[in-house]
Amino acid sequence: MRLLSKNKEDMPIKKDVWDIIEKWDRIIIHRHVRPDPDAIGSQCGLKELIKATYPEKEVYATGANVDDLAYLDEMDEVSEDLYEQALVIVTDTANIKRIDGDYYKLAKQWIKIDHHPLDDSYGEVEWVNTEVSSCSEMIADLWLSFPEKIKMTAKAARLLYAGIVGDTNRFLYDATSPYTMQIAAELMTYPFSHTEVNNQMNVIKPHTSKLMGHALDKFELSDDGVGHIMLTQDILKSLGMDDKDTHAIVPLLGKIEGVCVWAVFVQQSDGAYRCRLRSKGPVINTVAQNHGGGGHPLASGAHAKDEKELEQILLELKQQVENYSKES
Numbered sequence: 001m002r003l004l005s006k007n008k009e010d011m012p013i014k015k016d017v018w019d020i021i022e023k024w025d026r027i028i029i030h031r032h033v034r035p036d037p038d039a040i041g042s043q044c045g046l047k048e049l050i051k052a053t054y055p056e057k058e059v060y061a062t063g064a065n066v067d068d069l070a071y072l073d074e075m076d077e078v079s080e081d082l083y084e085q086a087l088v089i090v091t092d093t094a095n096i097k098r099i100d101g102d103y104y105k106l107a108k109q110w111i112k113i114d115h116h117p118l119d120d121s122y123g124e125v126e127w128v129n130t131e132v133s134s135c136s137e138m139i140a141d142l143w144l145s146f147p148e149k150i151k152m153t154a155k156a157a158r159l160l161y162a163g164i165v166g167d168t169n170r171f172l173y174d175a176t177s178p179y180t181m182q183i184a185a186e187l188m189t190y191p192f193s194h195t196e197v198n199n200q201m202n203v204i205k206p207h208t209s210k211l212m213g214h215a216l217d218k219f220e221l222s223d224d225g226v227g228h229i230m231l232t233q234d235i236l237k238s239l240g241m242d243d244k245d246t247h248a249i250v251p252l253l254g255k256i257e258g259v260c261v262w263a264v265f266v267q268q269s270d271g272a273y274r275c276r277l278r279s280k281g282p283v284i285n286t287v288a289q290n291h292g293g294g295g296h297p298l299a300s301g302a303h304a305k306d307e308k309e310l311e312q313i314l315l316e317l318k319q320q321v322e323n324y325s326k327e328s
């Protein structure tokens, strides 16, 4: 099969990354706080590839264990003293303050592998590609770039497949390329159950279904296609939820007819709001950047200190929709 990689310009950096990995006997891999399947998939998938290729190397995946993602993999215990003689790799993490774990600072060499827009440079070697669907796609692409060198296993294939499915919302989002599909197809030739992974990722907890009901009921949509929902601490408490359970409603609200741009505002215990912003076309990460956040052009996060700032964010989103409809 002809591989459709559009990442040819990444070849030198990919070679650098693997050359550095080859040199180190101990490698510790980090990813972002509040991990999603792509964070765990890229982190633990890379760990499995290195371990399968070089069984003599010590390779660790570190960070907090998350119950909901335990079906993917478990984290390793890594003590502080291991870092002095270790290479640190950070996957799927745009900025330093989002790295889960503190000891990475002690390592002599760092590598960053990420697909978010570059808003914080770190690591001697940075491999950043914002065109790809997910960080897991980058790790699988690394394997397909040096298939004679790097060994794939069923466990790694399962992790990387899960990461791609997670970040593309099962191949729905725009960043899903023909090459993404080829990579997924290659991974599926390894013996793991992709249906089991897909079903696991589709599970909704009973309390989340209650939140979905609330969100669909209370979602407000303006004539110009800007939708929003506000989840106050009182609402979360009444549904027995906290902020970390709220991400599931974000793609759901985008399915409502007429929605062009949408925002999910979640009040934190200090009264301020965490804002998740999504778009089907107008660029919204500029709005996120105006409010202490950032992210992808069509999927960003921001912070607002009070309801007044939420109104300001909605105004700016409306402006983006207006500019967009003028352009197109």
Ligand SMILES: [Mn+2]
Binding pocket: 038, 039, 092, 115, 134, 135, 167
């Ligand atoms: Mn990701």
